[in-house]
Structures are given as C-alpha cells and as structure tokens.
Amino acid sequence: MLEANLKEQLKGYLANVTQPVELVASLDDSPKSAELNALLDDIASLSDKVSVVRKDDDKRKPSFMIRRAGTDIGVRFAGIPMGHEFTSLVLALLQVGGHPSKAAPELIQQIRDLDGDFAFETYFSLSCQNCPDVVQALNLMSVLNPRVSHVAIDGALFKDEVDARKVMAVPTIFLNGEPFGQGRMELEQIVAKIDSGAEAKAAAKIAKKEAFDVLIVGGGPAGAAAAIYAARKGIRTGIAAERFGGQVLDTMDIENFISVPHTEGPKLAAHLEQHVKDYDVDIMNLQKASKLVPAKTEGGLHEVVLENGASLRAKTVILSTGARWRQMNVPGEDDYRNKGVAYCPHCDGPLFKGKRVAVIGGGNSGVEAAIDLAGIVAHVTLIEFDSQLRADAVLQRKLASLPNVKIITSALTTQVHGDGQRVTGLSYKDRNSDALHQIELEGIFVQIGLVPNTEWLKDTVALSPRGEIQVDARGETSQPGIFAAGDCTTVPYKQIVIAMGEGSKASLSAFDYLIRLPAEAREVEAA
Template identity: 75%
Template sequence: MLDDNLKSQLKGYLEKVTRPIVITASVDDSEASREMLALLNDLLSLSDRISLSERRDDDARKPSFALSTPGHDIHLRFAGLPMGHEFTSLVLALLQVGGHPSKLAQDTIAAIRELPGEYRFETYFSLSCQNCPDVVQALNLMSVLNPNIEHVAIDGALFQDEVEQRQVMSVPTIFLNGEVFAAGRMGVEEIVARLDSNSAARDAEKINAKKPFDVLVVGGGPAGAAAAIYAARKGIRTGVAAERFGGQVLDTMAIENFVSVSYTEGPKLAAALEQHVKEYDVDVMNLQRAEKLRPTADGIEIQLANGGKLTSKTVILSTGARWRQMGVPGEEQYRNAGVAYCPHCDGPLFKGKRVAVIGGGNSGVEAAIDLAGIVAHVTLLEFDSKLRADDVLQRKLRSLANVRIITSAQTTEVLGDGSKVNGLVYKDREGGDSHRVELEGIFVQIGLLPNTEWLKGTLELSPRGEIIIDERGQTSLPGVFAAGDATTVPYKQIVIAMGAGSTAALSAFDHLIRTSAPAEVEAAAA
C-alpha cells in the first residue's frame, strides 16, 4: 500500500510516540476492506508500539478503524481509506493518540477539555478535498483531548448510501449528535467558539485590552501576510486581524505559477505564510471579522464583529475576495444542497450524476474538465457568446464526449425539490427563450467579489466594490492603505498580492515617519 519512501518517513514520525497505539479494524469481505487492512498492516510493520485487531461482527461502518491507547478514553475513527489529502490526518492522529503533544495554544487546549456535555461528531470528506483535512484534524485532536468528544471521519465517496440518505452534497459536512453542525473549512478555534457561547465575549475583552498598533493589517491572505512581514521587519508594533488566516489561498487546489515554486497547494502555502509571519513579533488575531473602520483623534479604529475594538496609527486593508454568486432565485436555498463552488472538494459526491458548470473562463472550463472524469454528464453555461478560457483548455474540453457547451446562456433560476437541486433554468440571450436543464449539481465559477461591503461610505470604492488605491497602496483616507484582491489592482494573482502587500507596508512606514517626525522634534526641543 505505502511505497518505501513514505514508509521511511512515517517510521521516523512514529518514533516520536510515547505510548501504545491500538488499532481496531472493522472489516468485511469487500475490496475496500482489503485495501484498508493492507494500509494498517504497513503501519503495524513500522512501529512496535502499534497493535492491530480485526472485528467483523460489530456494528461499526465497514471498512473503518478506531485508534485508542490503554488508560485513555479516546473515541476516534476513520471510515474508509485516509489517503490523498487525508493521509496527513492519519499521521497526526497516530502521533496524538500515541502521546505526542499538539502545538495548539495552551488556552485552546484548556477550552477543549473544559467543554461541557457530550459531542458525537461525524465528518464527511472526499480524498480530493483540500479543505477537509483542517476539519478532520481539528475534531480528531479534540477527541484525543476530551473523552466526551467522539469523532468519525467518513469518506463520502465510499459510503455513498449514507451520503444519499443524509443528503450530503458538499464536503466537509459535519454532523453533531445526528444533526448538521456546519459545512466548509473550520479550524479548532472556530469549532470551539461555536460550542462555547462565551468565547466571543472573552475574545473581545482580550482585544479591547490591547495597546494601539503602529500598523494593523486587516486580512490574512498573501497580501496581508506580506504586509505584516514587511512592517514587522521595520521594528514597529504590528498586528494582524484576520477572519481566516490564509484567505482564499486555503481554497486553491493547485498553484503552478508562483515564481520559483513549480508546484504547491493552497493549504500548504497558507501554512507557510502563517509560519513566516509568526517568526516575527506580530500579534496575529485569527477568526476576527472587521465590521467598521473609523478615523479617530488617536488613529484608525477597527470595530470587530465580536464587539472588540482595535486602534492603530495606520491600517492596511487586505480583506481579499470570495466566489461571486449568480444572485438568482434558488441559489441560496440550495447552497451546499447541490449548489457548490469547489469542484475539487465536492466533485466526488456527484459521481455518476449530471451537473452544470456556470462560467466559461479558465476556472469554469478547468472545473468542467475535472468533473467530466467523475460525473455522468457536464453542461457548461457561459453568459458571453464564446468561451473566455485559454485555447488549450477549450480544446481539451471540446474533446470530451460527456460535455455540452452552451453559450449566450443566462442562468435565471436554480430548481429543487425542497431539499436538493434537481435542475436549472437558463435564458437564451440571442433568441430569448427559456430552457430547463435536469441535473443534480451546479458548480458556480464566475469570478470574484471583493470583501468590502463593510467599507461602503467610509472610503472610496470603485463601481465593482474594489478599494481604490494609488501606486503606493494609499486609499482615499490618510493613513489607510490597501492591497490584494480587494483593491483596484489589475490581475488577481498571489504573487501580485504579495508585492502589493509589501508596497502597502513600506508606504505605511513612510507615512509614520513623516507624520510623527514633527511631534518627535518638538518633544526633543522641549
């Protein structure tokens, strides 16, 4: 199952465990069970601290396996084969069950252990989903730390009957005590905050006690990370308030145009960005959503959703962008119930079904090509009279037998049966007729929308909602700079966002020098 190189690496990791790891496999006579046992036997051969037993007469999902250790009440199970993006989740679970300490902040560990009540979590994932490991790893760790927390990570592609019965149409989808808890990427802190109703008030209290910053970066994507690094290197007090550190990069599958790195994946790059920022004296405040910006006599005040307020002499806005929605009836109602925005994550859940892709740019055509290898049929609808994707992508798309391309098509409605999508309606922009397409899934790929609604009426925005900046990253408000996909800078690319973030930080530092110099001279003269 595992190649020699992977075995060698894994053996080195397993040398870090300090207590026995008991693997209990629940199997039947299926090929999937045989594959899982092959993986587990590979693990058994790599450490004398691992033991393995098989069960066929229990009521657990098959194939699945539980991880535990003697003397500790741990309820952690993988249902399926945790390879692909989930292999790291397996390695971390082995280490944590085996006693290797987590790098999680001590106050978060304490909050997990103090959670009242009992929690039975089930997470449906797909092996191609780059968002799923964050959720799986978070809940696995929580189940190791708190005996009242149980977690089962379930490969949705392998347990299709469950997916159909529970109407799981996007991953990761989390069930808590049998009811839907959340869908989409979540980290430990975010999950704990949802479970602990007092956490927001405690966060606000901590934030309100912070001293003013010299530079406060709002947003933690590539632009925000670069801005924080460049500001901190100047030796000035720097903070980052981010709703989700890593931003949209976390939702990016493959990155092949980042100069000097021929290939990487979004979550890996986001983790590297965060690690680089934390090497400097930067106060990183994650899971903080900005709601208002207000100039004051002391500088710039940022009001957060939890009631906290931060003050800084200068601010760099790098709030990024999100997937643009179609804005048609039914879209919001069936979001995560057939309407999806990540073909890599949710595509495997539509195996053998009919889907549509909305958008004929590079992202839309790439999505249609990827989905064509999984689903029964793909209908691609493009608003314009022709596709806008690169020629090489269009040629590949047109070579696929199970793809239909419709141009001059305006999607007007998402249809469903009350619980999930069963079709869409589009208007022929040339003839004016409306047409219905029967299908089970819709993947929306029509560009980005800047996260700037909270800034309307505060500073100057373009008609598209982008923050208007000059060549130095300066906005219409003195002392407020901006960078990245939320701004009017052309070409929304990671490398461009990083450069813009660096520019904004250097401009903010220059602003501080020029505005503080008279006061410093006056003080020295006195």
C-alpha cells in the first residue's frame, strides 16, 4: 500500500509514539476495505507500539479507529486517509500515541475545560486542501477532551450518506447530528464557536494591549512580509488577521513563486506564519477589523476597531486585508451557496462526480477549473461574458481537446435555479441576440476574479471605483501614517510574490515615517 520512501518517513514519525496504539478496523468484502486493511498492516509493521484489531462493528465500512490501548481516547476515519489527509493520519497516530501537540498551551487548556458532549462528523475529499486543518483540529480536540469525539468521512466513498445529508461542499461539519459549519476553520475558530465565553475573553485581552509602532491588518503574504520587516527594525509590531494566510489558504498549486518550483497554499501559509513567529510580533488571529479611525494629529494614534468590540491603537497602520472571490450577484446565488454553488473546484469537485456542472469565467482560473472538473464530472459547460476566452493559449488548447466540455462565450449568467434543496440549473442571456437560455445541471463553480476586502474603509482612506485602496509608489494611502499593500490596493497584478514585495515596501515606508516624526511624537503613548 505505502511506497518504500513513505514507509521510511512514517517509521521515523512513529518513533515518537510513547503509548500503545490500536488500529481498530471495520471492514467488509469491498476492494476499498482490502485497500484499507493493507494500509493498516503497513502502519503496524513500522512500530512495535502499533497493532491492528479487527472489529467490524462500525456502521461505516471501511473505517478504522486510532485508539490509545486500554482507553477511550481516539479518533475515527471513515475511508482511506491518503492524499491531503495523509498528514491528518500521521498527526492522529502521534497524538493518540502520546506525542504532545504544538498548539498554544492556553488553547489546549481551553479545550480540556470545555463543558458539554460534542460529537463531531466531518465530510472531506482527498483533493481538498482546506479539509486537513478542520480534520486535524477536531482530531486533536477529541484526544485532549474525553467528551469530544470526531469521525472524518471521505465524502467520495460514502456518496449515499453525502446525498442524504445534502453535503455539497467540503469540509462540512456536523455537531451532534446538526450542521455546524462549512469551509476552512482553524482550531481557534472551532473552539471559540462552542466556548460561549471565548469571544468576550479575547476582546478583554486585546483591549489591554499597549499601542503599537506598526499595526498590520491582514495576515496574507503582504501582511506577513510587512510584519517581518517591521519586527526586524526592533519596533513594537502587531498583526491582526481574520485568518492568517488569507486567500493563499484557498490556493491549490503554486508554481510561480520564484525559487520554489512547486508548493501548495496551506503549506506556504504555514511557512509564512512560522517565519513571523520567529520574530517578536504580537499575532492576533481570528480578529476581523470593522472600523478605522485615523489619528487627529501628526504622530497621534490611529485606532482599529475589531468586530468583537475591542480596539487596537498604533502610530502607523498597514492595511493588507486582501481580496475574496467575486460573486455573480444574480438571483439564487446566495440561496444555493454550498448547495451546488461553489467557488473551489479542487475542494468540492469530487462531490459532483458523474454530474453536470458549469464554470463561470473564461480567465486562467475558470479554464483551469473546467479542465480539472472535466476529469471528474459527466459534463462541463464553461460560460464566459466576453466574446472570447481570456486564459493563456496553452490552457485554451487543453480545454478544447476535452470531449465533455462545452464553451459558451458572449453569455451573461442571469439566474441560478434550484428545488429548494440544491441547484438544478442556471439561465444565461446571449449578449449578441439577447435570447435567454436555460441549462440543467447540478453544480456551478464561480471563477470570475476578486473583490478587495475594503468595505469597512469607505470614507476613511481614498478608494478606487473598484474599491481598491489608492496607494502611491511608497505604499502610502491618503491618510498620513496609514499604508497599504497587497491585493486590496491599486497595485496591478494580484500575485503572491508582488504582495510580499509590496508588504515589505509598506513596512519600510512606515518605519521611515516613524523616524521622521517630530521628536516629541516619536514615543508611543501609554495604553
């Protein structure tokens, strides 16, 4: 089952297991059960602290529980956790086997103190790069707290169950049998959602912080670069991020990050966060800004108000809030989000196996999505507003070679149709004839570009007609002492490498601004 080099790596990891672990298998006569059985035998052969137990008592087959011998501590996988979930499997083996987690000590204690019974189920797909964070977070919680349990379920393997529970996006989480959440969630987010006092405690903690020399709002590539450059100057640096990593977390393959031939978004985001943590930076994750109050005088303190009510103050602010997927803004889109309307073909594509889908958008993202989906679904209809596709020629040639793809240009999507539970089709208008057409399908993947996360800055700093923050060559905004960088600005070409450069530049500009302040204004005011 496992290749030789992967076995060798796993054997090294399993050396960290300190307590006996049982792999309790529930199997049937299917080929997938045979495949899982081979995987479990391979794992057990690599450590004398790991053994396989055949029980066949779980309703889902194939499945297995990783259980600390002689206890009820464990996690369950329904399916075969390879692909992106192989890391989840390794971490579960280590944590059930007694190896300590790297989560913050206060977060670990918060999990142990949770009061209540929490039975989690997560539906994932092996191609989803957002799923492992959710699976790993819930696995850790079930190891730390005996009143928390978790089953990670491969949606592609248990299609009847997915259809019955109307799962049309991954990861999808159920808690005690009821929908709990969809999409990427960090460990802190999950804990905060079930710990009723978490938000108030976080707000109170933030409110006590002293003012920063530089406060970065946003934790994507631009924000991470800005934080590193500021911290290296030895000034008090803070970073408030709705989710550290930003849109990079939703990116699959990255092949144009100079000097790194290939990486994946979540991996790059983890490296960014670790690099920032190597410096003296106050990282405030899961904090969304709602208001910016510029300083009234030169050298005064700017204020950033967070959604939880707390405020942060700083001599300079760097705005790096990034962008998000643009919506079609047509009737039915919001009603059927995650019920057939999706924005990540890599994550949700496997849930539409054998079905008919549409891709909206003929740029590189849209054409790449159509190519990927064509290998999974029955048929793809690509709909482009312009009279021709805008993707690179090489991608267009590949798309045109696929037999189960239809390309429609000069088309305006006008409505998403559904039966109240899920998508059943869409309507579009032929822009040449104004004729209306309707397509029957089960899924719609929207790939029409980005919109900046700047609504909260309206009437505070100058914005372009598209909502981008207007900046000069130094990253300065229309407000003295406030800078901006990355996809939320007017700087062209929304690329990771460009965002990092712009974040670094904005940070250097902020430092230059600080050292040029009048002497009496250089010291940060006391909290």
